[in-house]
Amino acid sequence: MTDINSPQFPESVEEGSVATWHKQPGDAIARDELIVDIETDKTVLEVLATADGVMGDIVKNEGDIVLSGELIGRMDAGATAAPKAAAAAAPAxxxxxxxxxxxxxxxxxxxxxxxxxxxxxxxxxxxxxxxxxxxxxxxxxxKPAAAPVAASAPVAAPAPVALGAREEKRVPMTRLRATIAKRLLAAQHETAMLTTFNEVNMKPLMELRKQYKDQFEKTHNGTRLGFMGFFVKAATEALKRFPAVNASIDGNDMVYHGFYDVGVAVSTPKGLVVPVLRDTDRMTIAEVEQGIKDYAVSAQGGKLGIEDMTGGTFTITNGGVFGSMMSTPILNPPQTAILGMHKTYERPMAVNGEVVILPMMYLALSYDHRMIDGKDAVQFLVTIKELIEDPARMLLNV
CATH class of the missing domain: 4.10.320.10 (E3-binding domain)
Structure with a gap:
């Protein structure tokens, strides 16, 4: 028998739990085939077969806590699975x-x-x-409109529910959800968090995108031109001008980072994750857009690695994709600031003494007041506003 062990966890991960066994005792296993998923507080790690064989005993059941490199099951390498009666499966x-x-x-x-x-x-x-x-x-x-239903199988009528009955269901938190909850509470209790707001006229950026989106997509091999690339680049330029926003607090020390790793919050079926774009000051808008797309696909499939979500210096979250008009984003410790984007709405605005209908977006910057003064926070947000309202400034560095 060959041991099946949990993966070696990074130093920042102490333990995990068995999420899903994809093989049961007696099942045939091919080399590099997925055997089991191990869920940590940051991501889901996959354990693959190292050889062909047959699944043996399962030592750790789904939901059990496992340590790094711990024995979780066994397989008989080189063995062949016994044939199973196909006739029994059909009527079942x-x-x-x-x-x-x-x-x-x-x-x-x-x-x-x-x-x-x-x-x-x-x-x-x-x-x-x-x-x-x-x-x-x-x-x-x-998200199909309706799940396929076998034509020969009658649809069972729903069971009658007594009038006045109130149902409830108790579901334990997943490890990832529990970790998110713990970090959010810590951010509120351990930081002097404050939020400042501003609004940005999206018309110049929308017109620029409309003008160049088709050419952009052809030039960059199918990469679509969105708004996030501009906001990431605008935030990076603002971080250069206000180093305290690109910093963190470690005990009594203030750590100023000489690089720009921007995390972009992504929603998944299991909760919110924040993969990090590295060195955004060196990335083009096309590289930012492609990086965000790749992370979103990986996040939906549970393929993000722990290294993809560690080490960020600043975070951007976009609640506008869900229709949020305004919110106060919560810090992602040990970072000292987070930018919140929201949905763009057409609103009447006063421009040169006249009322004009413009597409406006509220921006929110939550920051740790222990590290960042209100003046710097406001000016940081104003810088992003000015760069978005006049995208040419990002190219001219003015």
Whole structure:
């Protein structure tokens, strides 16, 4: 038997938990095939098979806590799986509700219930039609209008609910969600957080994007021109002018960073993650846009590595994609500031003594007042506003 161990965790990760077993005892395993997912407080790590063989004993069940390099299961390398009776599987999938339950991976069932889905409505791609966590993730990502229903299978009528009945469901937090909650509370309790607001006229940027988006996409091999690339570059230029915003507090020391690693908050089915764009001062707008796209795809598929989400010096979060008009973003410690973008609305504005309808966006900068004075915070936000309202300034560095 060959041991299956949990991955070696980075120094910043003390432990993890078994999220999903993709192989059960007796299943055939191919080299480099996914065996089990290990969830940490930052990401999901995959354990792949090192050789062909057959799955043996499972030592750590789903939900169990594991340490770095700990034994979690065994496999018989080089062995061949015994043939299974195909005839038994067909009637089981067709006429037994209890058998249907067995074809849903526990982690897949949990994710489906958290998102209000019937696990049986998700097409299964696992062995023998088993529904895995990846099937649920792909189902949520694609958001089909309706799950396919077998023509021969009658649809069961919903069970009657007693009038006045009030249901509730208790679901334990995932490790990632619990870590997010802990960090958000720490940010509020351990920092002197304050938020300043401003508004930005998006018309110049929208016109620029409309003029060049098709040419931009052709020139940069399909990379689309969005607004985030401009905001990342504008924030980077503002960070150069106000070093305290690109700093962190370590005990009684103030650490000023001589590089610009901007984190961009990305929403996933499991919670908010913040992958980091490295050295944004050296990146073009096209590289920023492509980097954000790549991170978003990886985040939805649970493929972000821990190294992708550590070491940022500043964060940008865009609640506008969900329709938020204004919010106060919470700091991402040990960073000292975070920029919040919001939805663009057309509003009447006074311009040169006349009322003009303009597309306006509210910007919010939350900052740690222990490190950043109000004057610097306001001027930092005004700098971003000026650069967005006149994008040519970013090219001319004025």
């Amino acid at each position: 999938a067709a006429d037994s509700n209890s058998d249907d339950e067995a074809f849903v991976n526990p982690a897949a069932r949990k994710m489906a219930e958290e998102n209000g889905l019937n696990p049986q409505s998700v097409p299964g791609t696992g062995k023998g039609g088993r529904i895995t966590k990846e099937d649920v993730v792909n189902f949520l990502k694609n």
